Amino acid sequence: MTPSKHQFVGKKVKLGELCEIYSGGTPKRSVSEYWTGGNVPWVKIGDITEKYVSSTEECITQAGLNNSSAKLFKPGTLLYSIFASIGAVGILNILAATNQAIAGLVIRDNSLDHDFLYHYLKSREVASKTSGRGVAQSNINLTILRNMQVPVPPLVVQKEIVQNLEIVSRQLKMAKLQLSKLDSLVKSRFVEMFGDFACYETKPLIKCVDCIEAGKSPKCLAFSRKMAEPGVLKLSAISSGVYCENENKALPRSVSLTIDKVVHANDILLSRKNTPELVGRSVLVKHTDGNIMFPDIIFRMHPLSPINAMYLSYLLAGPLLHSIQSLAHGSAKSMSNIPKSELAKLSIPIPALNLQNEFANFASQVDKSRFGGMLHLLNSLSGIMHASFFSVADTD
Structure with a gap:
């Protein structure tokens, strides 16, 4: 037309x-x-x-x-x-x-x-x-x-807005590329330090963590919570491999948080039910406001000594991801589900704790670069981009 x-x-x-x-x-x-x-x-x-x-x-x-x-x-x-x-x-x-x-x-x-x-x-x-x-x-x-x-x-205003946003979009793309490079750096370091896992003692996952527990999914509102109000995580909060607490649904005022299902720092969260390509994705929670629950389609675990949480999280999200996803049941048409009993048997290689801690310190230093610099820049650019857009374009 x-x-x-x-x-x-x-x-x-x-x-x-x-x-x-x-x-x-x-x-x-x-x-x-x-x-x-x-x-x-x-x-x-x-x-x-x-x-x-x-x-x-x-x-x-x-x-x-x-x-x-x-x-x-x-x-x-x-x-x-x-x-x-x-x-x-x-x-x-x-x-x-x-x-x-x-x-x-x-x-x-x-x-x-x-x-x-x-x-x-x-x-x-x-x-x-x-x-x-x-x-x-x-x-x-x-x-x-x-x-x-x-x-x-007016069209001249639209084109000016587009020109400015395209500049910021390119900056955002560059910032995301830098974040991706930091991620690759940590993954490469993981492989360099631990190499062939066949040389390490192994234990089933259930012997390496305190428990493997599913969360709770009360009826939620259709929108996200405001600030640090009570809420429940969505699957998208962990699907990208980075913990995104703003991916959530608000709890109605009539529903209280279930205290033993509240997310805490150092939790490892793993999606037990998702699409075939996203099931089994996991993250280590490094920061949280402590006022949000994880749903029943996500497993939570904490490592026991001699397992470092950072080491275990990278192991699950990287070298063992394919093995975890192979445990899932379901067809291409439906959501795949990982039975707790089968995940519990997953074989976990256990390098010396001092080697795990050395890797964790390295990953933490990279995280400081991520959160102290590039991620701040990324969020700032994104905020400026869309706030500016609304201030100019969304007028009566």
Whole structure:
């Protein structure tokens, strides 16, 4: 559709008036001809990792496209996730279809700059996570999306905002790259220090920790807690390999924290139930406000002597991750689950404690660089980016 002439400048306008909005679909997995040998890129939320989506993990066939609610979107279509991870945003660089968790937005009005809308939707994602309100519910439908209010300042202002945000985006990307390099440095050091685990004494995991316990999942509100109010972690709090306490759901006022399920510093948390690629992911909690619980789909453990917590956490998250994930039960269509009884038998190599402590000291020094420098810069840039965007763009 050819965009219309400018008509919304200086107003807040419903997204549905600015764009054509469609949802995608999934061909039946049971029909092999819809998937085998497919050459139509098919976008899932996990494929939206950068501003531009240029490749996908899976493809469907033309028959799959024709016999499902999936739609083919042209390059330049904005993608917006409406289920599960709400508010993930990307721009198609290729001709592709999407699953039903992703809406395709095609701008139909010249009042709106393509990159401006991308950044506005991106800022809504950040706002929903930090405010605990907005679009942070479990999912939204197309009606809610079409009714979303979007500010439309003059095009010259939109382009100026985009130019400034692109500069900050590049700085953010560089900061994230530096953090990634620090992570790689610690992982490399781990391999250098411990090498071939076959030479060490081993014990089953249950003999190396005080217990392996699941948390509790009371009914929560649809949004995140404010500041240090009571809450319950979401799986996304540990799925990235870094503990993210702001990934949570608020507890209703009528529900109290279960004290023995509250997260503490030095807890090792491991996802016992998740998608096949994320099940078994674990983190070491280094800082917490002590007012948040872990859910029943996460295991918690504390190492016993002679096991260092930092050593065990890197072991579980790195060399043993594949072994942990192989314990999971479930199909590709469902959430995989790791039985406690099988995780308890996992063989843990035990190097000399002084060697474990040496590694832990090294990792702690790297963490100081991460949290004292690069992570602070990353958070500051992200905050400046979106606060500035709202102050300029989100006006009446």
